[in-house]
Amino acid sequence: MTLDVKDLSVSYGPISAVRQVALEVNPGEIVALIGANGAGKTTILKTISGLLRSHAGEIRFGDINITKMKPHKIVDLGISHVPERRGIFANLTVYENLLMGAFTRDLRAVELDEVYELFPILKERRKQVAGTLSGGEQQMLAISRALLSKPRLMLLDEPSLGLAPQISKNIFETIQRINSAGTTVLLVEQNAHAALRISHRGYVLEVGEIVCADKSENLLKNDLVKKAYLGEN
Numbered sequence: 001m002t003l004d005v006k007d008l009s010v011s012y013g014p015i016s017a018v019r020q021v022a023l024e025v026n027p028g029e030i031v032a033l034i035g036a037n038g039a040g041k042t043t044i045l046k047t048i049s050g051l052l053r054s055h056a057g058e059i060r061f062g063d064i065n066i067t068k069m070k071p072h073k074i075v076d077l078g079i080s081h082v083p084e085r086r087g088i089f090a091n092l093t094v095y096e097n098l099l100m101g102a103f104t105r106d107l108r109a110v111e112l113d114e115v116y117e118l119f120p121i122l123k124e125r126r127k128q129v130a131g132t133l134s135g136g137e138q139q140m141l142a143i144s145r146a147l148l149s150k151p152r153l154m155l156l157d158e159p160s161l162g163l164a165p166q167i168s169k170n171i172f173e174t175i176q177r178i179n180s181a182g183t184t185v186l187l188v189e190q191n192a193h194a195a196l197r198i199s200h201r202g203y204v205l206e207v208g209e210i211v212c213a214d215k216s217e218n219l220l221k222n223d224l225v226k227k228a229y230l231g232e233n
């Protein structure tokens with residue numbers, strides 16, 4: 001099912017954060033959304049997953065209008081959100097956090113094994129309280145938890161935030177594996193280079209507006225993108 005965002009505008013009280021954004025994520029794609037701090041990336045993801053309300057525009061998933069739907073209904077439709085700074089339950093163990101991922105149904109052992117295969121460290125640490133995991137391990141846990149809700153579409157907000165280069169690399173490779181296994185991904189990243197390398201298409205957001213949309217391979221060669229987001233001249 002295609003995620004289709006049209007004319008989306010979101011404000012925080014009098015502050016306009018996102019203006020007339022249009023974007024599309026087709027089944028099977030990894031789509032990158034890049035932009036500077038405060039550009040509105042998190043706002044867009046939260047609005048798609050129903051945590052924030054837009055004041056204009058429409059969000060459709062397949063032929064279903066989800067613009068005004070409650071967050072848990074949106075999860076039921078197959079959209080899973082891995083929030084910025086992870087949002088795991090710090091006082092629960094790794095295993096208990098994973099159980100929460102499948103909270104609407106029974107968790108099957110085989111699914112848990114799939115997650116442990118993706119991130120073996122989580123198996124080792126399954127009895128550890130999640131709040132004491134390292135940043136990278138917490139990110140792996142957050143992604144795993146989202147995967148256990150069997151999403152069609154995963155919204156990932158800054159999965160590489162604060163991670164060492166090697167761990168980020170692992171996370172990006174894992175996102176590609178998850179995508180190859182059939183999950184569509186909308187990826188928000190400040191690490192524009194990594195995001196564009198693993199995605200099919202990308203959108204560039206500047207102060208609440210999409211200023212550029214193209215295949216990722218083209219965006220990597222685009223002068224504006226090179227200058228502003230890739231640190232090249």
Ligand SMILES: Nc1ncnc2c1ncn2[C@@H]1O[C@H](COP(=O)(O)OP(=O)(O)OP(=O)(O)O)[C@@H](O)[C@H]1O
Pocket residue numbers: 012015016017035036037038039040041042043044084190
């Ligand atoms: N709860 C809020 N109340 C008021 N303004 C907010 C609120 N949340 C976000 N904003 C503002 O909306 C704008 C967009 O914020 P958003 O978090 O979507 O940006 P972002 O692109 O995700 O940035 P970052 O890369 O730093 O995570 C910013 O100017 C921010 O200050």
Ligand SMILES: [Mg+2]
Pocket residue numbers: 041042043084157
């Ligand atoms: Mg953000």
